[in-house]
Amino acid sequence: MVNTAYFLALILVFIRLTSFFLVAKSLFPKGTPPILKGAIGMILSFSIISGINYQVVLEINNNYMLVYSVISEIMSGVILGFIANMIFDFIRMAGGYMDIQIGLSMMNMLDPSSETTSTPFSNLSYFISMVIFFIIDGHHLLIKCLIQSFKVVNIGQNIVFQDTFSVVLDAFREYFVIGVKIAIPLVLIIIITDLCMALVSRTVPAINVMILGMPVKMVVGLLTFIALLPIMIKIVSYAFNLIPDIIEEMLKVLPAAPMVLIFAKEEKTEEATPKKKSEARKKGQVARSKDVGLAITMVTCTLVILLLSSMIVGNLKDTMIYFLQSGMLQDINEMSIKSIVITILLKAGLCILPVVIPIMIAGIVASLMQTGFLLTGEPLKPKFSKLNPISGFKNMFSKKSFVDLLKNLAVVTVIGFIGFLYVRDNYDKILQISNTYLPSLGGQVQDLVVGIFFQVSLVLVIIAAADYFVQFRFHQKDLRMTKQEIKEEYKQMEGDPQIKSKIKQKQREMATRRMMASVADATVVITNPTHLSIALKYEEGNNEAPKVVAKGADLVALKIKEVAKENDVPIMENKPLARMIYEQVDIDREVPQEMYQAVAEILAMVYKLKNKK
Known part of the structure; x- marks a missing residue:
């Protein structure tokens, strides 16, 4: 039986690899026969297909999904090839900067490998980078990256996401800096040489600096280039080792919303809040x-x-x-x-x-x-x-x-x-x-x-x-907002609910500790006797009426009684009075006048017990 999923997956893998090889012109110069590129792509496809999960192609059940998968594979190969080719282009750029300073930029020659004109040091830098690339097994590194791309981006899926372009721009910036780093030492030396020649011309006007300057700069430039070869090799090796990191960084953005034919974002379904409208108006929107x-x-x-x-x-x-x-x-x-x-x-x-x-x-x-x-x-x-x-x-x-x-x-x-x-x-x-x-x-x-x-x-x-x-x-x-944006705005205005609940919990714990500390100084504890406990404090001459210093129900009531026992605070049982005080009097408040008689009887009993002792 013919395994159609296998052959469809093989074709899609071949499309991604072939797109990569067509874009990576530095690895396959212009003279490379297309048949050779296709053959290498097919050989690698047969090698890769056995190590990846190609059952995902079974989800392709119509022509639209097939076209989408083909376009996705082409775009994935193009982007990966662009990143791989970028480093060689910036190395050429570095050589071009050197030629401009030395004076060899006029010696443009046609490069048959890229069908572009290039300068001597530009070509020399490119060939040196190619030698370094194969010495450090850069081709093995690229093949590993291609295999890894199939494990992260399944066959038929798209690599182009909102953040992909940001990663490519970051790679562009990083390689541009590397190109400048390669060229800047020689450029500075040639500038210093020009300054010295200018001083010589000023000091000895008889010397024709225009004629003497060119061979001097060429000799200085060539010697400087030779001296910079170890540094250049180190920088180029570092640049090649960046390729897997850049591709890995690109693959990390896959959970973001895809962007192929449209620029999709998280669905904004909620009407803008007054705060969002006010901020937009302040910005002129x-x-x-x-x-x-x-x-x-x-x-x-x-x-x-x-x-x-x-x-x-x-x-x-x-x-x-x-x-x-x-x-x-x-x-x-x-x-x-x-x-x-x-x-x-x-x-x-x-x-x-x-x-x-x-x-x-x-x-x-x-x-x-x-x-x-x-x-x-x-x-x-x-x-x-x-x-x-x-x-x-x-x-x-x-x-x-x-x-x-x-x-x-x-x-x-x-x-x-x-x-x-x-x-x-x-x-x-x-x-x-x-x-x-x-x-x-x-x-x-x-x-x-x-x-x-x-x-x-x-x-x-x-x-x-x-x-x-x-x-x-x-x-x-x-101005519409996502549900997450509304939640974030609510957090900014009202505070994070989790943090607020934790703060309230801490405040309750601190209040409970203060309340329990006040029980030790209480005059009497009135109980229900099991469900409610109220601690009263009365100091003759200091208080006009007894004051509630602690109260609680259930576990808190038991805790109040334990603290009272530990500190020898009298515990009196009076169910109606305990419930009345618990419901009507807050902590740190004096008992109302209608409770004076009942509380006075409790205090009289407490003082009588103290006098007996």
Whole structure:
């Protein structure tokens, strides 16, 4: 019988390994035949398949899951190959830094293994790193990591998670630092050499430093590179040993929410608390639609054209007449220039301010309508999280961006269509406007402009209302909280319930200890006799009435009687009085007046017993 699960698992393992080999170009240069890569991948697949659990492929019962498994294996292989290849790229980078300082960066040559141009020290550093890689059995290390990846990430599962990119970025940072560490000694030495050559040139101008400097830097650079080889070997070996740690760190993030085609998070189902809404408002995170401001501004412009256009045109006409008539007749001197400037500002203000002020007020009103009075500098603070490419990619393909795209397309389409219809309906009127009597030309132009502005404003108001509703819904959804976040907020506001219960327990224990210590100084203990115990203290001259210093029921009552016996405190039985005091009198309170008679009888008996002794 054919074992389909075995062959399906074998194919998925082969896909992951082949993806790894295709990305890890440093291990398999450009000239490596694809058949050889496939053969090595198939051989390793047959070797690995027997040591892993491939029964998980039985869960693949439809085409969607099969496609998902194939994509997951490809992405897993690509990421692992990228990490393995990264160290060699940064070693090349270190060699490139060296060549720039030495002056060999101009000697670019085509590297047939990678089909890229590289410099001499870049190639030399790469070949040395490859030799070190095979000397320390780095290929065995990679194979072990690949086998381990199948044990942690089962066949068909995805390695791409929210924190995976953070691990890759950390690896990028770590290897970049390693590349700089390799190059920095030689770079510093060459810089010092350049400074020395500059001092020589300053001291002995006759020496041609431009001609002498190149061979000197090449010799110094080559000698320094040879001297740095032991350090370089140590750093490169350390870098290769980091590969398993990075892959292990990546595999540790597997319990996080997966991220393949979407960026999933813990489900936020709870409405935001008032505290969360208040904090969001302080940060400037409020429901806001830019179309509201645009619509109100457009309506304002329409009203300005309709109501103030005659005044604005009249002011422009008066200004032009003034400067063409009387303005040109003034003598040019210091006083007249000041007068002319003031006149220009006043008349320009009469023309510009009637347009600018209403539009500015409209913008302020539109902002206040949406957010109220809100003054915060939080959005202006520089945050490196805003430069996160993952967050940018997420925002680019979010539902909100998709809705904004549809809205913008709708706005452009609707406004374009309205403009087309308006021009079509007024086409003859526009063509005949050149035949209009000049004094009445302004009125016709005003009617045409107001007409198109009115129609566009009406559409923008409708779109702005719909967009604000959508933005408000998105804002409410963004503010939603998980059940865990609500619990954490409750803990911050009210305190951790477990800690509060422990504090209360400690307080009760301390109160009980203080109460038991007071029993030793009590005058008498009144009992039920088994369920209740009340310790009273009365000192003639110090107390107006007997005071309850301790009381308790059941086990606490027994403890009070034990302490009383140990300290020779009289114990009297009076069931009605004991129950009455227990229910009505708190600790450290004096007994009320209606109990004086009963308590006095008890105290009389106690004093009589003491006198007999």
